[in-house]
Amino acid sequence: MDDQPRLMHSHTGVGMAGHPGLSQHMQEGTGGTDGDGRKQDIGDILQQIMTITDQSLDEAQARKHALNCHRMKPALFNVLCEIKEKTVLSIRGAQEEEPPDAQLMRLDNMLLAEGVSGPEKGGGSAAAAAAAAASGGAGADNSAEHSDYRAKLSQIRQIYHTELEKYEQACNEFTTHVMNLLREQSRTRPISPKEIERMVSIIHRKFSSIQMQLKQSTCEAVMILRSRFLDARRKRRNFNKQATEILNEYFYSHLSNPYPSEEAKEELAKKCAITVSQVSNWFGNKRIRYKKNIGKFQEEANMYAARTAVNAANASSHGSQANSPSTPNSAGGYPSPCYQSDRRIQ
DNA sequence: ACGAATGATTCCGT
DNA sequence: ACGGAATCATTCGT
Numbered sequence: 001m002d003d004q005p006r007l008m009h010s011h012t013g014v015g016m017a018g019h020p021g022l023s024q025h026m027q028e029g030t031g032g033t034d035g036d037g038r039k040q041d042i043g044d045i046l047q048q049i050m051t052i053t054d055q056s057l058d059e060a061q062a063r064k065h066a067l068n069c070h071r072m073k074p075a076l077f078n079v080l081c082e083i084k085e086k087t088v089l090s091i092r093g094a095q096e097e098e099p100p101d102a103q104l105m106r107l108d109n110m111l112l113a114e115g116v117s118g119p120e121k122g123g124g125s126a127a128a129a130a131a132a133a134a135s136g137g138a139g140a141d142n143s144a145e146h147s148d149y150r151a152k153l154s155q156i157r158q159i160y161h162t163e164l165e166k167y168e169q170a171c172n173e174f175t176t177h178v179m180n181l182l183r184e185q186s187r188t189r190p191i192s193p194k195e196i197e198r199m200v201s202i203i204h205r206k207f208s209s210i211q212m213q214l215k216q217s218t219c220e221a222v223m224i225l226r227s228r229f230l231d232a233r234r235k236r237r238n239f240n241k242q243a244t245e246i247l248n249e250y251f252y253s254h255l256s257n258p259y260p261s262e263e264a265k266e267e268l269a270k271k272c273a274i275t276v277s278q279v280s281n282w283f284g285n286k287r288i289r290y291k292k293n294i295g296k297f298q299e300e301a302n303m304y305a306a307r308t309a310v311n312a313a314n315a316s317s318h319g320s321q322a323n324s325p326s327t328p329n330s331a332g333g334y335p336s337p338c339y340q341s342d343r344r345i346q
Numbered sequence: 347a348c349g350a351a352t353g354a355t356t357c358c359g360t
Numbered sequence: 361a362c363g364g365a366a367t368c369a370t371t372c373g374t
Contacts, residue, residue: 233354233369244352259363280362281354288364289352 041072068188081190104208107215114222116157149229156225160218164211171207175200239282243272247282251290252304258287 048063067073111117178199182191228234239247250268251258260268265279272279290297 231355231369236353236370238352238371278353282352284363284365285353288366291364 045072084190104212107219110219116160152225156221163214167207167211175203246271248304251286252301253308
């Protein structure tokens with residue numbers, strides 16, 4: 001702290017030489033005193049400015065007032081104006097261009113798509129729940145979960161909006177606060193409108209980055225909600241007995257090559273009243289589980305083998321095909337096993 | 347309540 | 361794009 005005054009002195013010395021504006025003010029501001037006294041004055045003032053932040057509020061207020069009333073104040077103000085003008089130019093050059101944030105756009109789009117940030121529909125969670133309850137009379141199975149999902153979504157939506165509003169409010173409050181501060185300070189130091197604008201934009205950037213975090217976490221919450229409710233695993237139902245019989249029949253009668261073609265899958269799907277991909281899932285699961293523990297499936301395999309054998313016998317004796325979707329390939333009940341097993345009939 | 351069964355998803359290799 | 365393998369989440373049987 002000891003070198004501060006000296007530093008300022010030397011600086012003002014240079015300033016005196018280089019700033020016609022200052023010397024002009026000095027001359028008209030100070031009637032008869034000599035140059036050394038003026039230097040001392042400016043040194044004092046600058047030191048007071050530098051240390052003003054260390055002081056208590058009352059003390060600072062008093063000193064501020066004293067500075068405002070000081071006879072050297074207009075001169076100093078002018079010097080600061082000139083310095084400012086030069087530095088502001090350099091700052092303006094370094095002004096970074098605001099990039100159109102792709103990440104933010106993605107988040108916004110997603111929130112809009114999920115109906116979180118879009119226009120309010122249904123008007124709150126209570127109304128949404130009521131509407132869901134009203135519509136959920138007949139299809140209790142599906143719409144009960146759907147309403148649950150929507151209720152949770154509107155909860156997220158509500159939190160999102162209140163938080164967003166809070167941020168907005170805080171941003172505005174902070175901005176006006178800073179503006180007031182700057183206005184107040186503009187009495188003692190020069191502040192250009194450009195500077196205020198810049199300050200405001202900095203504040204807005206900061207707050208929008210906070211908003212981005214909110215949006216991000218909201219997106220995360222929605223994704224989790226989606227994965228919880230829209231995941232088919234959550235509402236899994238076992239196939240009915242008939243469907244599993246049909247599938248098993250096909251599987252064990254094609255044990256040598258249990259890979260149904262696309263057409264066979266479609267046919268099975270139709271017979272079982274399930275989708276083709278469900279058929280694919282079933283065969284995928286069956287293959288891997290059969291292979292993993294052939295012994296466990298032995299009984300089942302024998303049973304279906306016997307059944308197809310009976311069917312074949314019936315078919316040959318009656319001259320008509322059974323209603324099982326078995327194809328000619330290895331339909332005789334003696335499949336060459338692609339998975340080794342000591343298969344025996346009964 | 348518990349473990350087995352089961353349908354669906356995910357990851358990975360081809 | 362498909363199948364194998366592992367895994368998840370639910371349902372079923374006890």
